[in-house]
Amino acid sequence: xxxxxxxxxxxxxFVLFEQLRIQRLFELPQFSEFTVGDIEMILAxxxxxxxKVLSPTNKLGDKEGCRWENGKVxxxxxxxxxxxxxxxxxxxxxxxxxxFGGQGMPFAVGAALGEMFIGANPxxxxxxxxxxAAAELLAAHGTPEMKKKFVHKMVAGEWxxxxxxxxxxxxxxxxxxxxxxxxxxxKYYVRGQKIFISGGEHxxxxxxxxxxxxxxxxxxxxxxxxxxxxxxxxRVGADGKLGEFNDVTCAGIEHKMGINASPTCQLVxxxxxxxxxxxxxxxxxxxxxxxxxxxxxxxxxxxxGVAMGSWAYLLALNYARSRIQSPEMKNVRDAAAKSVxxxxxxxxxxxxxxxxxxxxxxxxxxxxxxxxxxxxxxxxDAEERERLLARAELFTPICKAWCSDTGYxxxxxxxxxxxxxxxxxxxxxxxxVRDVKIASIxxxxxxxxxLDLLGRKVGRKGGTTFLALMGDIQKFIDAQKDHPALxxxxxxxxxxxxxxxxxxxxxxxxxMSGDLDYPLLSATPYLRMFGNVAVGWLLLEQGVVAHAAxxxxxxxxxxxxxxxxxxxxxxxxxxxxxxNKIKTAQFFISxxxxxxxxxxxxxxxxxxxxxxxxxxx
Amino acid sequence: MKIVATLKRTPQRDTRMKLTPEGALVVDQVQYEVNPFDxxxxxxxxxxxxKFGGEVIALAVGPAGVAEQLQTALAMGADRSVRxxxxxxxxxxxxxxxxxxxxxxxxxxxxxxxxLAIDAENGQVPLMLxxxxxxxxxxxxxxxxxxxxxxxxxxxxxxxxxxxxxxxTLPAIITTDLRLNEPRYASLPGIxxxxxxxxxxxxxxxxxELPAPSVSVAAYRTLPPRQKGEVVxxxxxxxxxxxxxxxx
Numbered sequence: 093x094x095x096x097x098x099x100x101x102x103x104x105x106f107v108l109f110e111q112l113r114i115q116r117l118f119e120l121p122q123f124s125e126f127t128v129g130d131i132e133m134i135l136a137x138x139x140x141x142x143x144k145v146l147s148p149t150n151k152l153g154d155k156e157g158c159r160w161e162n163g164k165v166x167x168x169x170x171x172x173x174x175x176x177x178x179x180x181x182x183x184x185x186x187x188x189x190x191x192f193g194g195q196g197m198p199f200a201v202g203a204a205l206g207e208m209f210i211g212a213n214p215x216x217x218x219x220x221x222x223x224x225a226a227a228e229l230l231a232a233h234g235t236p237e238m239k240k241k242f243v244h245k246m247v248a249g250e251w252x253x254x255x256x257x258x259x260x261x262x263x264x265x266x267x268x269x270x271x272x273x274x275x276x277x278x279k280y281y282v283r284g285q286k287i288f289i290s291g292g293e294h295x296x297x298x299x300x301x302x303x304x305x306x307x308x309x310x311x312x313x314x315x316x317x318x319x320x321x322x323x324x325x326x327r328v329g330a331d332g333k334l335g336e337f338n339d340v341t342c343a344g345i346e347h348k349m350g351i352n353a354s355p356t357c358q359l360v361x362x363x364x365x366x367x368x369x370x371x372x373x374x375x376x377x378x379x380x381x382x383x384x385x386x387x388x389x390x391x392x393x394x395x396x397g398v399a400m401g402s403w404a405y406l407l408a409l410n411y412a413r414s415r416i417q418s419p420e421m422k423n424v425r426d427a428a429a430k431s432v433x434x435x436x437x438x439x440x441x442x443x444x445x446x447x448x449x450x451x452x453x454x455x456x457x458x459x460x461x462x463x464x465x466x467x468x469x470x471x472x473d474a475e476e477r478e479r480l481l482a483r484a485e486l487f488t489p490i491c492k493a494w495c496s497d498t499g500y501x502x503x504x505x506x507x508x509x510x511x512x513x514x515x516x517x518x519x520x521x522x523x524x525v526r527d528v529k530i531a532s533i534x535x536x537x538x539x540x541x542x543l544d545l546l547g548r549k550v551g552r553k554g555g556t557t558f559l560a561l562m563g564d565i566q567k568f569i570d571a572q573k574d575h576p577a578l579x580x581x582x583x584x585x586x587x588x589x590x591x592x593x594x595x596x597x598x599x600x601x602x603x604m605s606g607d608l609d610y611p612l613l614s615a616t617p618y619l620r621m622f623g624n625v626a627v628g629w630l631l632l633e634q635g636v637v638a639h640a641a642x643x644x645x646x647x648x649x650x651x652x653x654x655x656x657x658x659x660x661x662x663x664x665x666x667x668x669x670x671x672n673k674i675k676t677a678q679f680f681i682s683x684x685x686x687x688x689x690x691x692x693x694x695x696x697x698x699x700x701x702x703x704x705x706x707x708x709x
Numbered sequence: 710m711k712i713v714a715t716l717k718r719t720p721q722r723d724t725r726m727k728l729t730p731e732g733a734l735v736v737d738q739v740q741y742e743v744n745p746f747d748x749x750x751x752x753x754x755x756x757x758x759x760k761f762g763g764e765v766i767a768l769a770v771g772p773a774g775v776a777e778q779l780q781t782a783l784a785m786g787a788d789r790s791v792r793x794x795x796x797x798x799x800x801x802x803x804x805x806x807x808x809x810x811x812x813x814x815x816x817x818x819x820x821x822x823x824x825l826a827i828d829a830e831n832g833q834v835p836l837m838l839x840x841x842x843x844x845x846x847x848x849x850x851x852x853x854x855x856x857x858x859x860x861x862x863x864x865x866x867x868x869x870x871x872x873x874x875x876x877x878t879l880p881a882i883i884t885t886d887l888r889l890n891e892p893r894y895a896s897l898p899g900i901x902x903x904x905x906x907x908x909x910x911x912x913x914x915x916x917x918e919l920p921a922p923s924v925s926v927a928a929y930r931t932l933p934p935r936q937k938g939e940v941v942x943x944x945x946x947x948x949x950x951x952x953x954x955x956x957x
Contacts, residue, residue, distance in 0.1 A: 130904065133780065137895045145894065182897035195897050665738055 095520045097147035097212040098406035099139050102669055103452055104204045105132060107459045111630075111637050114200050114463055120470050123198060131201055138205045141183060142212035149174045150213040153353030154523050158294070160345045165293040165355045171216055175296050178220065179249030183209065185224050192231050192239070193247040199469075203395060203462040207455065210392070211399030214527050215353035219252060219291040221392050226253025226303050229385045230322065233372050241328050242301050251324075252300040255385055256286040256359065263288075264540055266379065267314040271306040271361065273321060273369060280369040282306050282321055283362035285343075288534070292357030293325075293342035299334055300325040303385070304361065304369065305378050312376060320378035321369035323361060339367040350526030386535065387488050391461060393535045394491035397499025398454040400528035404506035404521055405447035411510055411519075412440050434509075443505045448672075449680040450498040452634070453627035458495060460630060461487040482557040486549045487626065493541035494623030496531035503528050542615035545622065550596060551603075558596065565589055565629050577639050577674050578632060581681040585628050588685050591692045592625045598696070609703055617691040628685045635677030638670035645670070710763035710859055711817040714754040714787065715808060716747035718771065718778045719828045732928030743778045746823025749885040752892040754821050755786045757855055764788040766815060770807045772796045776908065783903035784895035790906070791815070795913040800924040805837035810916035812842060817880060818859065824849050824884040839882040846882035847875050851889050855879075 108114050109128055117123045153168040160166075167175075178184060187202030188194020210217045227246035230238055245251040262268035271284025284306060286292075293300065302323045311317035327335035339362050346356040361367045373381050412435035420436055423429035434440045461484050468481035507514035507521045514521045532538045550558050569586045573579060595618065599611045611618075645667050646652070651660040661667045718741040720726065727735040743751070754765040767782035769775045770793040779790040793807045812820060825832035839846035851872070852865035859879065866873045867886045877883070895903075913919075941947045951957045 125901070127904075130901065133777075133784070134897065134900050137781075137784065137900055138897075141894045177894075180896065181894055182899075186897065195901070 095147070095151055096143050097150070097208070098403050098410075099142070099208050099211060100402065100406065100452075101135060101139055102665075103455065104135060104207070104459075106634070106638075106669070106673075107456050108200060108204060110641065111456065111634055112200065112459060112463045114198060114466070117198050117200075117466055117470065120472070122196070122470050126197070131197075134197075134201070135204060135208075138183065139208050141178070141181060142208045145174050145177050146209065146212035146216060149216065150353075151520065151523065153213065153215050154350075154527075157347075157352040158345055158355040160342065163293075163341050163343075165295065165342055165345055165357065167219075167294045167296050167355065168353050171353065172296055174213070175216060175219070175249070178209075178216075184220055184249040185227065185247045188224060188228060188247055189231065192227065192243045198466045199462040200459050200466055203391070203459055206392065207395050207399045207402075207458075210396050211403045213353075214396060214400065215351045218351065218354040219294065219296065220249065222255060222291050222389070223249065223251070223253035225385050225389050225392070226255060226301060228388070229303060229381065230301075230372070232384065233381050234322070235370075237330075238322060238370065238372070241332060242322065242324070245299070245332075246301060250298060252291050252294070252297040254289050254291050254300060254302045255382065255389070256289050256292070256302050256304040257382065258288045259285060260287055264537065266305065266318065267316075269305055269307060269318060271304065273306045273308045273319060273371075275309070280308075280321060280371055281362060281365060282323060282367050282369040283365060284360075286359045286361070287357075288346070289357045289359050290354055290534075292355065292359045293345075294355045298326075299328070300340075302340065302359070302361075303372070303382070305382060306369070308375050315379045317376055318378035318382075319375045320372045320381045322372055323367060323369045327368060339364050349529060350523070351530055387485070389535050390488050390492040390541075391458065393531050394454070394458050394493075394495035396531045397496035397528060398451055398458060399499075400524050400531075401447065401499035401502030401506075402451040402455065404503040404524045404528075405444070405451050407519075407521060407524075408447065408506035408509035409435075409444055411513075412444060415511075440509060443509050445676070445679045446684065447502040447505050449631065449676050449684060450502050450627075452676060453631045453680060454495040454498055456630040456634060457487065457623070457627055458491055461491050479557075479560060482553065483561060485552075486545075486557050486561065489536075489541035489545040489549060490619060490623045490626060492535060493532070493538040493545075493619050494627070496528070497538060497620070499528050499531060500525070538619075539616060542619040543612065545619050546599065546611060546615045551600065555596075555600070561626075562589070562593055565625070568629060568633065572632070572636055575636060575639070578635050578677060581635075581678050582632060585625075585632060585681055585685065588628065588688045589625055591688060592621055595621065595692055595695055610698075610700060613700070613702060614695045617695060621688045621691045621695075624685050624688050628681055631677045631680045635674045638673035642667060642670040642674070710757060710761045710819060710855070711766070711815065712754040712758055712763065713766045713768050713812060713815055713817045713820045714747070714750040714782065715768045715820065715822045715834075716751065716778055716782060717744045717769065717823070717826045717828075718742065718775050719744040719826055722827070726929075728929050728931060732930060734929055741774065741778065743781050744823050744826045744828075746825060746827070746885055746887075748823075748892040749887070749889050750821035750823050751782045751785055751787060752890045753850075753853055753883075753885060754819075755893070756890065757819070757853070761855065761859060763818075766791055766817065768808065768811055768815075769793070770795060770799065770804055770811075779908065780903050781895060783906045783908070784900040785893055786899060788906065790908045791911065792908070793911050793913060793916055797913075799919070800922045801831050801833040802837055802923055803919045805834050805841055806919050807913065807916050808834070808838050809841040811911060812838070814911075819855070819862070819879055820844075820882045821853075822882060822884050824886055835882050835884045842880075842882070844881050845877040846884070847877050848884045849886040850883050851886050853883055853889070 115128055118126050149170040152170045156168040158165055185194035186197050186205050187199050190196040223246050227243050231243050246253050259269055273280045273282045304321045304323050305318045307317050308319050325340045327338045329335050341360045343358040343360050413433050415434050416431045417434050418431055419429035420432055464480040464484040468477050471477045503525045507525055513519055572582050602611055646657055649660055651657045661671045721740045721742050758765050765787040767779050767787040767790040769779055791811055793811055822835045847864035847866055849867040850864045851867050854863045861876055861878045863876050
């Protein structure tokens with residue numbers, strides 16, 4: 093059984109070209125060079141690269157891990173060549189602007205490719221992903237000199253990039269950051285300690301460009317007083333050449349449950365007070381600038397959830413087709429009955445359907461959100477730009493939390509499908525379970541995402557973004573309520589959507605009455621509920637698109653009778669794909685979205701007991 | 710140097726081919742890729758071009774869909790492509806004739822070809838092409854060294870039980886074996902550039918008269934399902950069974 097990374101290319105293409113219809117973008121001047129055929133080829137070649145170059149290093153990297161020695165960090169031996177090949181082949185910065193050496197592709201395409209690269213090797217992709225995100229922040233907010241000095245080298249992958257936020261005493265609470273910046277002879281010098289810095293030190297690049305949150309002398313307390321600095325490991329001269337060591341040392345690396353090959357570093361800035369830093373933007377702008385980077389990083393973490401959960405699903409599917417065990421239940425009394433592949437057993441099918449629905453739904457949510465960002469950046473219609481940017485911001489915490497939670501759920505279901513074998517190092521699923529768990533924790537824990545959704549995003553602009561989304565969903569319901577294949581599910585879905593609206597309104601009232609604790613107690617189930625409705629909408633939309641495509645295919649092949657249709661579905665891969673899509677939507681609505689009923693009830697219960705228990709002693 | 714690398718499209722490696730009851734291949738849902746041995750030919754052509762300068766032309770015979778595989782060669786770095794257009798399946802000699810016409814038109818210094826295509830595994834076209842052109846050929850190359858004056862090449866050929874080193878004057882036909890190189894992956898900028906590269910199409914009628922087909926496929930059959938094995942008690946019993954079943 094192969095350990096090779098798997099990605100459902102047909103599903104990625106379906107979401108991009110049949111559901112979202114991103115080809116709309118190719119009419120815009122920025123993307124007029126692209127055609128559907130190009131993107132299909134890029135996706136296929138990208139997948140080939142992931143499977144043949146990155147995937148073989150994934151298990152090796154997990155076994156070997158990173159090594160720290162005297163301030164230096166050594167990446168797994170197999171990584172250097174793979175990383176170099178990735179950079180040279182231009183897969184480093186797919187959606188970065190061409191001005192800086194990126195490939196200038198739509199975000200939606202970059203996200204589809206991003207899923208493959210993260211899935212094929214999540215540890216190595218951390219290094220590449222953070223470098224790209226840091227480069228993009230510098231490209232957007234840096235001075236012309238900074239852009240010239242850093243951005244091209246980073247986009248080419250020759251230099252790394254990091255985001256340095258966390259300190260031992262300041263994790264979620266960034267306001268407690270104590271790293272300080274002092275001004276001396278017109279230059280900033282930074283002193284302080286950062287922890288959990290992914291890619292903070294390693295031997296795959298010549299220099300590492302850190303983006304560091306620090307507080308200037310005399311600045312305001314809290315997050316408001318933070319400023320953002322760019323601090324290279326080696327100083328860079330005006331000619332772009334590497335200069336002297338900039339007093340950034342790696343004091344150690346963490347030993348983790350998963351993503352073992354990603355160097356998670358403790359960094360000390362200015363141990364000898366010689367750590368030069370340049371300010372990005374102006375003083376006390378740091379947290380706002382950093383959030384720019386964090387939003388794209390959060391979509392990236394959602395992609396990690398789907399990338400790994402979806403690979404686990406495809407592995408489990410292959411395993412279930414080949415593992416033969418027990419006859420079918422209807423033949424169980426027949427001693428001569430043949431054992432069948434476990435894919436025939438209903439409980440295994442339940443697990444496969446759950447993984448399929450969650451991961452295809454998550455992929456759709458992530459690509460939809462990325463497409464919103466494309467239109468927010470490039471649509472000629474100002475109203476659409478504003479509306480879809482707000483939509484993407486509303487969806488960002490859901491992308492991060494819903495997709496990382498369900499990615500972990502899918503991975504554990506995949507392991508369960510393997511039975512005892514899944515628990516062994518001999519199969520790739522246990523590594524996936526360990527590697528994907530971090531996604532619900534870093535880039536703001538999923539609890540923080542729920543607070544962000546409920547406390548900031550839903551109420552923003554007087555709730556108009558939320559209401560506009562509900563309006564779009566209602567339009568879909570009204571248009572499709574008599575759908576021949578999905579009418580019943582759409583009616584059921586309409587009820588869940590109303591429950592979400594009612595729950596949201598209740599929170600608003602509670603907050604207005606001054607009760608903050610109770611909404612916070614319910615924020616996590618609320619995010620799941622919201623994510624389920626968003627994903628339910630997108631999966632139903634997929635079902636409607638697939639149904640129409642299947643009808644066209646049946647008409648083309650003159651499959652008019654029920655029997656001819658069954659034969660078509662049995663015989664034709666496209667027909668089977670579409671038919672499965674319709675059934676996936678049905679399953680999600682009836683089996684998974686029904687969780688919302690339970691969550692709405694617990695939120696409405698008013699039970700405050702967790703607030704009143706004496707956990708403190 | 711002007712180098713032609715020929716390629717054929719073959720079904721993706723993990724494809725399970727289906728047959729009609731009449732024994733014809735069902736091809737309407739088959740996904741194709743560049744024949745793996747031809748990928749080695751493209752790679753070697755690029756390496757030689759990058760050393761000596763010149764251009765690499767990817768050449769194929771086949772229907773419009775083959776443009777996709779030629780595009781892959783362009784994305785890897787070939788400079789332009791030529792496709793001899795035909796919807797008809799050609800036998801090896803006909804293919805060699807079509808290729809010969811296109812090669813004569815280009816008059817390259819070197820033609821690199823896969824040693825065989827993994828679908829039919831005939832391995833005949835390169836030799837026929839060499840014969841038609843009257844060129845020398847070296848087969849199953851695991852190393853190709855073009856002389857500094859570009860007039861000849863020293864080729865290490867994989868033969869049964871060892872290696873044979875031959876020298877050919879150029880122009881020549883060289884076929885690739887697995888150990889020759891590791892084909893590069895198309896780079897992202899390479900893919901985006903590929904579609905702007907010239908891609909010529911020559912109608913089959915323009916390559917001149919083809920010979921009548923000398924080989925045609927009557928039917929395909931799948932292998933019969935494997936019979937269940939049986940454990941025998943002794944060598945004598947085994948010999949006995951083989952004899953009675955007339956297997957020896």
